[in-house]
Amino acid sequence: MDETTPWWTEATVYQIYPRSFNDSDGDGVGDIPGIIEKVDYLDDLGVDAVWLSPVYGSPQVDNGYDVSDYRAIADEYGTMADWERLRSELHDRGIRLIMDLVINHTSVEHEWFVDARQSADSDYREYYFWRSGETDDGNGDGDDADDSSRPNNWRALWGGPAWTYDDVTDECYLHLFHDRQAELNWENEAVKEELFEVAEWWLDRGVDGFRLDSINLISKPDGLPDADPEEGLTGLHEVVNGPRVDEYLRAFCRRLGDDVVTIGEMPDLSVEEARRYVGDEDENLSILLSFEHVELDRGTGARWAPRDWELPELKRVVERWQEGLTDGGWQGLYFNNHDQPRAVSRLGDEEHRRASATALATLLFTLRGTPLLFQGEELGMTNPRFERFGEIRDVATRLSVEHAVEEGNVSGFDEVSELINDRTRDNARTPMQWSAAANAGFTDGEPWIKLNDDYERVNAERERNDPNSVWQNYRRLIELRDEHPVLVYGEFDLLLPEHPELFSYTRTLDDERVLVVLNFSSETSTFELPDAIAFDAVETLYHNGSRSDPRSLVEADATLRPWEAGVYRLS
Numbered sequence: 052m053d054e055t056t057p058w059w060t061e062a063t064v065y066q067i068y069p070r071s072f073n074d075s076d077g078d079g080v081g082d083i084p085g086i087i088e089k090v091d092y093l094d095d096l097g098v099d100a101v102w103l104s105p106v107y108g109s110p111q112v113d114n115g116y117d118v119s120d121y122r123a124i125a126d127e128y129g130t131m132a133d134w135e136r137l138r139s140e141l142h143d144r145g146i147r148l149i150m151d152l153v154i155n156h157t158s159v160e161h162e163w164f165v166d167a168r169q170s171a172d173s174d175y176r177e178y179y180f181w182r183s184g185e186t187d188d189g190n191g192d193g194d195d196a197d198d199s200s201r202p203n204n205w206r207a208l209w210g211g212p213a214w215t216y217d218d219v220t221d222e223c224y225l226h227l228f229h230d231r232q233a234e235l236n237w238e239n240e241a242v243k244e245e246l247f248e249v250a251e252w253w254l255d256r257g258v259d260g261f262r263l264d265s266i267n268l269i270s271k272p273d274g275l276p277d278a279d280p281e282e283g284l285t286g287l288h289e290v291v292n293g294p295r296v297d298e299y300l301r302a303f304c305r306r307l308g309d310d311v312v313t314i315g316e317m318p319d320l321s322v323e324e325a326r327r328y329v330g331d332e333d334e335n336l337s338i339l340l341s342f343e344h345v346e347l348d349r350g351t352g353a354r355w356a357p358r359d360w361e362l363p364e365l366k367r368v369v370e371r372w373q374e375g376l377t378d379g380g381w382q383g384l385y386f387n388n389h390d391q392p393r394a395v396s397r398l399g400d401e402e403h404r405r406a407s408a409t410a411l412a413t414l415l416f417t418l419r420g421t422p423l424l425f426q427g428e429e430l431g432m433t434n435p436r437f438e439r440f441g442e443i444r445d446v447a448t449r450l451s452v453e454h455a456v457e458e459g460n461v462s463g464f465d466e467v468s469e470l471i472n473d474r475t476r477d478n479a480r481t482p483m484q485w486s487a488a489a490n491a492g493f494t495d496g497e498p499w500i501k502l503n504d505d506y507e508r509v510n511a512e513r514e515r516n517d518p519n520s521v522w523q524n525y526r527r528l529i530e531l532r533d534e535h536p537v538l539v540y541g542e543f544d545l546l547l548p549e550h551p552e553l554f555s556y557t558r559t560l561d562d563e564r565v566l567v568v569l570n571f572s573s574e575t576s577t578f579e580l581p582d583a584i585a586f587d588a589v590e591t592l593y594h595n596g597s598r599s600d601p602r603s604l605v606e607a608d609a610t611l612r613p614w615e616a617g618v619y620r621l622s
Contacts, residue, residue: 059260059312059337060381061539062099063529064149064423068389069106069128070114071482072426074494081482081493083129083137090140092511096429096522097529100147102262102314104389106134107153110160112231113446114480116264117158121249138257147259149312154246155265156232163245164233171220177239180271184216184223204277205289209447210454225275227268227290229446237269237299247306260312260337267317267328270295291319297327301334314338314383314423322375329380338421340383344368345391357470362571363549373419373543382420386411387428392478396434399614400573404431404509406614409524409595410569413616416528417538417558417567424525426483430514431521434478435503437471440464444500448475486512524595531593531618537563538618546584552576553611557584557621565592566619570611578609586621593618 073085083106093101106128108120115125124131141148157164167175182202202223205213207230214223215230225234235242250261270293278289304313315328315336320343328336347364350356376382386394399407408431415422440463443449448471455461464471472478477500484506485492491506503509514522532538541558552572558565566584570576595616 057312057337057381058147058310059100059421061533061536062147062421063097063532064100064102064314064383064421065093065096065098066102066104066388066423066425068104068114068426068480070104070499071480071493073483073485074496074498077495078127079494079496079499080127082127083124083133087133087137087140090137090144090146093141093146094144095515095526097526097533098146098424100149100259100312101141102149102151102423104151105153110158110231112158112229116153117156117160117229117232118153119158119160120162122252135256142257147312148257149260149262149314150253150258151264152250152253152261153264154235154249155268156226156228156234159231159233168217168219168224171222178236178242178245179233180225180236180275181220181222182214182225182275183221184214203275204280205275209450210458211450225271229450234271235269236271237295238271243299243302247303250303250307254307254311259310260314261307262314262316263336264316265318266300266315267292267296267320267324269293269299288319292317292324292327300328300336304334304336312337314340316340318342322371325376325380329376335380338381338383340385340423341372343372345386348397357473362551362554365571366545366548366554369418370543370545370548377419377542383423384415384418384420385423385425386415387425387479388423389425389479390476391425392474393432393434394428395431396478397473401433403573403614404433405519405521406595406612406616407573408521410571410614410616412521412525412528413567413593413595413618414554414569416532417565417618419540419543419558422532425479429522429525430484430509430511432481432484432503432509433505434472435481435501437468437475437477437501442501443471443475443477445476445480448477484510486510519596527593535563535565535592536560537565541565546581553578564621566621568611568615568617568619570613570615573613575613576611578611584621588622590620590622591617592620 067086069083069086070081072081073089074081075084075088076082105115105118106124107115107118108123109115109117109125110119124134138148163175163178167173167179184201201212201214207213207226208228213227214225216223226232227234237243268290271290272293313336317339320341325339325341329339344365347360348358350358372382386398394411395401395404395408399411437443452464456463461467481500481503482491482493482498487507487510490498491502491510514520537558537560541560544557546555547553552570553576554569554571556567568578
């Protein structure tokens with residue numbers, strides 16, 4: 052990496068969900084001192100940066116994504132002194148710290164909203180969206196109002212109306228998620244200045260950048276018009292990629308400086324829209340996180356509606372994004388995070404856990420972009436099993452079920468339990484599995500959420516002692532990407548686009564060409580290299596199993612084992 056290359060293009064980022072990472076005090080909730088205890092683990096894995104999910108002051112309705120104080124640490128996570136020590140411990144090891152900044156909405160317990168709801172004349176009233184609205188029963192709770200009595204027909208992402216009536220001032224406020232997460236009004240210059248100062252306050256304390264939550268929702272359409280019912284009333288499609296998102300983001304990035312990474316989470320984003328937000332200019336986002344590749348299995352209609360998909364669809368999505376941002380802009384590469392089910396269960400095969408986990412990792416580390424890992428991904432963690440509604444902790448799942456029951460769409464949890472087990476965000480949030488000890492070594496107390504039953508055989512201690520484990524393969528892939536710039540910057544060319552089982556492509560940089568071959572299935576499959584790929588010698592750079600003769604893979608009719616993955620240099 053030369054002096055002009057941004058550090059994040061060659062970095063591997065590791066996301067920590069603090070509530071579930073490591074508990075130091077036995078209260079069953081992960082905390083910052085617990086993260087500090089595991090900093091050497093992160094260093095050994097080889098990651099370059101930590102993305103820390105929110106640890107700000109919060110009532111924890113949405114586990115910290117409902118911020119009540121941007122300049123404080125939530126009591127359950129520790130103190131500001133704990134955070135400062137974590138920052139220093141990471142920096143001492145050359146690991147950067149990225150804070151998760153939630154600036155599309157705040158908690159209704161934030162001092163701005165508390166003041167705003169007291170009077171229509173509050174100085175903070177225009178920090179949020181307030182509009183006239185009524186309730187049907189006059190009790191002031193807003194629960195019985197129909198859409199016609201609300202400011203518009205928008206629906207919240209997790210079910211129910213996107214407006215909640217407040218009887219103090221006889222108006223409704225807008226929330227696209229939970230009714231305790233009020234939307235901020237970025238049209239108000241004072242709001243933007245407040246949020247810019249929050250970011251600068253954290254930069255002054257040594258953070259290296261920000262992951263920006265739901266950031267392409269910050270510009271609402273002029274006049275907040277009704278949505279077209281045929282397009283869906285999800286509370287998201289009505290506001291995503293609004294008219295001034297790029298303007299707001301440029302202003303934000305200009306305030307931060309050149310060496311600060313900005314990672315924008317952007318749902319419902321196309322490659323064409325993405326070009327508004329990323330590029331070579333310092334005032335654009337550094338990295339964007341799109342969703343198209345993790346939504347192939349999502350149907351339309353009900354929140355959990357499934358959809359069958361085939362591998363060529365995923366290949367087309369990957370190709371579209373790999374080629375669509377080559378002239379400027381940078382993509383975040385991920386399959387797992389705090390909102391997504393575990394990739395081994397979703398895209399891979401639990402019966403081939405090690406092989407499919409490492410095949411997915413091979414894809415992640417050999418594409419153009421910055422890999423973002425989620426805690427436990429490097430262990431090959433899988434989805435747990437939730438038998439009762441009472442075991443669900445995810446507020447989005449709980450609200451979605453409750454609204455679906457109220458509206459008569461489902462009879463109860465049992466009717467949708469299989470779909471929920473596939474989809475709920477709790478899949479990613481079960482405790483990190485450190486060892487085979489009680490509670491997976493996560494806590495000495497009662498975990499805030501159930502453990503995955505497989506922790507005695509899937510855990511960090513066991514994985515680190517196995518030379519061919521998922522963990523060891525992740526470590527090798529991190530090193531591989533560090534050592535071969537072609538995997539970071541090389542041109543992407545998809546091979547065999549319609550093959551139903553094989554995912555293969557080349558990466559080319561100057562005179563270096565690398566071939567990636569993945570059997571994306573649980574069956575054996577035959578690979579035949581296209582005639583256009585000519586070479587004199589082949590060298591194995593990485594393989595997730597063993598192949599004694601690397602050249603045999605690129606000869607006619609080579610047979611690949613289930614989830615076999617290899618990276619080869621052709622010369």
